[in-house]
Every structure is written in C-alpha cells, then in structure tokens.
Amino acid sequence: MRAALVKYSGRRLNNHEAVWFDMPFQSTLEAYYNTGDICVYDSTLRLVDYSEGHLLNIDEPVTEEGVRRIKSSCDFIMLRGSNYIHEEMEWGHFIDWIEALDLPVLVIGVGAQAEKERPIILPKEGRRVWQAIADRAPVIGVRGAFSAETLHRNGIHNLEIVGCPSMFRGLDRTLTLRHAPGGPRRVTFSLRREVGTTYAVDPAEFQRTQKRIIAKLALVADLYLSCHGEPEEKAFFFKAPRHMEAAAAKLVAEGWFDEVTGRLLRGLYESRLFYVGAPGDYDVYAPQFDAALGYRVHAVLPAVAVGVPGVLFAYDTRSTELAETFDLPIYSPEAFERQTLAEALAPERFGRFQSLFAERYDRMKAFIERNGVKSRM
Structure with a gap:
C-alpha cells in the first residue's frame, strides 16, 4: 500500500522514521517548533507498514497534475494524529483534495483540544472535513472519550478510541515497565x-x-x-x-x-x-x-x-x-x-x-488493519 502523507511534521529518514525538516543550524537554534508533532508523525510511520510515501501539501490548491500524481502513486491518505478537533483549526485546501482524490483516509489518534472539557461546536468547514473523512474511512481512530464525544456531537459517528500511536512506538506487545526498588531516584x-x-x-x-x-x-x-x-x-x-x-x-x-x-x-x-x-x-x-x-x-x-x-x-x-x-x-x-x-x-x-497494555496494543493493530492497511505491530 502506498500512502499520501498529510500534515507531515518533519522529513522522513526512511518509511518508518522522521526528524525535523532539514534547515540551517541558526533556524534550529532560534525558531520554535513543537517536537511533539514530530514524535506523533514518527510513531505513526513506525506503526504502519506502507511501501511508498508521497507528500501531499494541503496548503496548496488542488491542481489536475497534482491529482494525477497522487492518484497514480498512492492508494490511501494518511493523516497523523494531532489536536485537530477545535474551533480554530485551519485545514487549508484539504476538503478539496479529499473530494478530488476520493481515496480511503487512515486517521490515527486525533484529538479534541480545549483548556477544559466543554462542548466544542466545530465551524461549518471543520464539519465538512470530518464528514468527508468519515465517508472514506471505515473507522476514525481518536485518542480518547472526550475526542469521540466531540466528533459525535458534530455528527461523526464511525469512531474508535485507540489512544496515541506514541504509546506503541516501541512495537513491543510484551512491554513491561521497570520500577526502581524503593521508588525512583x-x-x-x-x-x-x-x-x-x-x-x-x-x-x-x-x-x-x-x-x-x-x-x-x-x-x-x-x-x-x-x-x-x-x-x-x-x-x-x-x-x-x-x-x-x-x-x-x-x-x-x-x-x-x-x-x-x-x-x-x-x-x-x-x-x-x-x-x-x-x-x-x-x-x-x-x-x-x-x-x-x-x-x-x-x-x-x-x-x-x-x-x-x-x-x-x-x-x-x-x-x-x-x-x-x-x-x-x-x-x-x-x-x-x-x-x-x-x-x-x-x-x-x-x-x-x-x-x-497487550489488549490495547492488539486494538491499535486491528484498527489499522480494519482500514485496509498492514501494520508493523
């Protein structure tokens, strides 16, 4: 399976590892960027077993050539998890790309963001994006109950709570925590x-x-x-x-x-x-x-x-x-x-x-495969 990578955060070293974008040291030193986004991107790439990845910049308008390129080289769209579900989210031209490409969409661990639990009513454009995704995904993977409730309130119902891919980035179903005798030092x-x-x-x-x-x-x-x-x-x-x-x-x-x-x-x-x-x-x-x-x-x-x-x-x-x-x-x-x-x-x-943990690991693996994509878990 070949992936169109959306909301990519950083550059891939290979299909399953990512680092920040290649930039001069001065920019690395002086600019702010959230390394949490890179971690989620990297973790998502580690979990999904895809053969090729092609970048899809949804901030650029749809073009006929762009649609031909993605349609000929990709089998599905992969949207990494992040705090996408809130009133101020800007999606660029994503809705146009979704409709023009009409490919399956794999969404892993997306979440609602607010300072406290409260009803979030998405603007019309946000609801359109999530409905278009829902129409092309057997199930959308959200990180928890609040995110599921928020999307449900906004009319999206094919949801499953899978958590965050960063929890499973070790690809170890038998993970055992190491507790220091007498407590942590x-x-x-x-x-x-x-x-x-x-x-x-x-x-x-x-x-x-x-x-x-x-x-x-x-x-x-x-x-x-x-x-x-x-x-x-x-x-x-x-x-x-x-x-x-x-x-x-x-x-x-x-x-x-x-x-x-x-x-x-x-x-x-x-x-x-x-x-x-x-x-x-x-x-x-x-x-x-x-x-x-x-x-x-x-x-x-x-x-x-x-x-x-x-x-x-x-x-x-x-x-x-x-x-x-x-x-x-x-x-x-x-x-x-x-x-x-x-x-x-x-x-x-x-x-x-x-x-x-093993049960939740299996749930994430099954979720990815329910979306028609192989996993590395």
Missing part, C-alpha cells in the same frame, strides 16, 4: 513554557506551579530537564554564548528565572538540560531514568513506550484524556505535591496500564 522532567489559553485556564499560574514542582523534585531526586522546542532552552542546550545571554535576559524579564527558583532553574539549564531534537534521540535518553514526569505529553508517553514509568499532570483535556485512555497516573499539581515521589510512582498505580 533519577528523574527526567519535561518543560513546557509555551502555553496559551487553549492549554491552561490560567497560563501564569501554570508556569508558577511548574517551577515549584521542579524545585521540590530537585530536593528529593537526581533531576534532569528536557525541553521540546522553545528557543531559549535550546540556547542553553547548545551552549551558544550570545544566545544564552539573550535567553537568560528574556527568561528573567518574563519571570521564569525569578527570585525564588531562578538560580536553581538556571543551574539545571546550564548542566542538566536535554533537547529532544528527534524522536529517536529520546528513545535513547529516556531509558536512563527511573521515571518521566512533566508537562509534555510526548515526553511522558514515549518514555513509557520504552519501559520507563511516567506520570502526567492534569492541565488540559489532552493530558487528562490520554491518562484515562491508557490508565496512566495523572495528578493535579496539588495532589502530586501532597505525596512522596515513591508514592506518586508506586508500581500499583500502573497496575491497570500494565494488565491492559
């Missing part, structure tokens, strides 16, 4: 300064809480930080002197390096900060830790996928939904701070996740 915490009102009700409080948790973890654990796209953090990781100076000034001005935790944070930035440049890099980084925590879903899920116990924080619908789908521990910051690290990551907290 070496811990990686994923940063998220980039946040808006679609991710948190109160972005300022979101940042204050995150810094407080980092400071407390530094007292009880051998703590490292990971960053996932913000330029200021990348300046520290790459040790670029002028960029570090400018980044530090900005972080002070914005209150991230404040009088309370600023010195601690800067010390961690200078010596214990890892930048996730490619999903495959994180597969090597994560297994060195006893636990993965933080505010990046696509730092916690890929860590779990390689056997590292991971905990999510409840700050938006996406994190809550994925924790519920996979039965992973999720805490409000207040609930997390009321317990010890060993209690928060106790093996029994992962009991349902562990006991149901």
Whole structure:
C-alpha cells in the first residue's frame, strides 16, 4: 500500500522514521517548533507498514497534475494524529483534495483540544472535513472519550478510541515497565513554557506551579530537564554564548528565572538540560531514568513506550484524556505535591496500564488493519 502523507511534521529518514525538516543550524537554534508533532508523525510511520510515501501539501490548491500524481502513486491518505478537533483549526485546501482524490483516509489518534472539557461546536468547514473523512474511512481512530464525544456531537459517528500511536512506538506487545526498588531516584522532567489559553485556564499560574514542582523534585531526586522546542532552552542546550545571554535576559524579564527558583532553574539549564531534537534521540535518553514526569505529553508517553514509568499532570483535556485512555497516573499539581515521589510512582498505580497494555496494543493493530492497511505491530 502506498500512502499520501498529510500534515507531515518533519522529513522522513526512511518509511518508518522522521526528524525535523532539514534547515540551517541558526533556524534550529532560534525558531520554535513543537517536537511533539514530530514524535506523533514518527510513531505513526513506525506503526504502519506502507511501501511508498508521497507528500501531499494541503496548503496548496488542488491542481489536475497534482491529482494525477497522487492518484497514480498512492492508494490511501494518511493523516497523523494531532489536536485537530477545535474551533480554530485551519485545514487549508484539504476538503478539496479529499473530494478530488476520493481515496480511503487512515486517521490515527486525533484529538479534541480545549483548556477544559466543554462542548466544542466545530465551524461549518471543520464539519465538512470530518464528514468527508468519515465517508472514506471505515473507522476514525481518536485518542480518547472526550475526542469521540466531540466528533459525535458534530455528527461523526464511525469512531474508535485507540489512544496515541506514541504509546506503541516501541512495537513491543510484551512491554513491561521497570520500577526502581524503593521508588525512583533519577528523574527526567519535561518543560513546557509555551502555553496559551487553549492549554491552561490560567497560563501564569501554570508556569508558577511548574517551577515549584521542579524545585521540590530537585530536593528529593537526581533531576534532569528536557525541553521540546522553545528557543531559549535550546540556547542553553547548545551552549551558544550570545544566545544564552539573550535567553537568560528574556527568561528573567518574563519571570521564569525569578527570585525564588531562578538560580536553581538556571543551574539545571546550564548542566542538566536535554533537547529532544528527534524522536529517536529520546528513545535513547529516556531509558536512563527511573521515571518521566512533566508537562509534555510526548515526553511522558514515549518514555513509557520504552519501559520507563511516567506520570502526567492534569492541565488540559489532552493530558487528562490520554491518562484515562491508557490508565496512566495523572495528578493535579496539588495532589502530586501532597505525596512522596515513591508514592506518586508506586508500581500499583500502573497496575491497570500494565494488565491492559497487550489488549490495547492488539486494538491499535486491528484498527489499522480494519482500514485496509498492514501494520508493523
């Protein structure tokens, strides 16, 4: 089967691996891009067994030559999972491409995005896109109940909850989490300064809480930080002197390096900060830790996928939904701070996740194959 790749995030090294687009180092250092998107893209490519992949840029208008090219070289359209289901989503010319190509559409792990669970009524164009997809897909794979309810409310009913492909990127049905005796000691915490009102009700409080948790973890654990796209953090990781100076000034001005935790944070930035440049890099980084925590879903899920116990924080619908789908521990910051690290990551907290993992793995495999595409699972 040959795939037309839509909403591709990065460039493929081969059919089953992706990294960020090839660009000058200056752009890598100075531009923001969300490495979570690359992780989902890479994970999707790992799960699907396709013979050829051809890029379909839906931001470009439909042309007769483009339709001929895709129709002659592709058997289906593959849309990677992401936060597509919300009121502000821009689809470019996707509806025109769907209708012109009239190919089956494989959709894995798409989700609704909001700062809290609430009814989302999609605009007319969004409903048209999802109806066109639904007409060409035996079943649409969503990441959880909230996303399924949202699409159902908007008239789309051929849905199945499959979670996120990043959970299965290890292609290991027998995955077993490795719990450190006596609780975790070496811990990686994923940063998220980039946040808006679609991710948190109160972005300022979101940042204050995150810094407080980092400071407390530094007292009880051998703590490292990971960053996932913000330029200021990348300046520290790459040790670029002028960029570090400018980044530090900005972080002070914005209150991230404040009088309370600023010195601690800067010390961690200078010596214990890892930048996730490619999903495959994180597969090597994560297994060195006893636990993965933080505010990046696509730092916690890929860590779990390689056997590292991971905990999510409840700050938006996406994190809550994925924790519920996979039965992973999720805490409000207040609930997390009321317990010890060993209690928060106790093996029994992962009991349902562990006991149901093989079943959920099989469900994802069966879902892909129900859509007429082979899987590598």
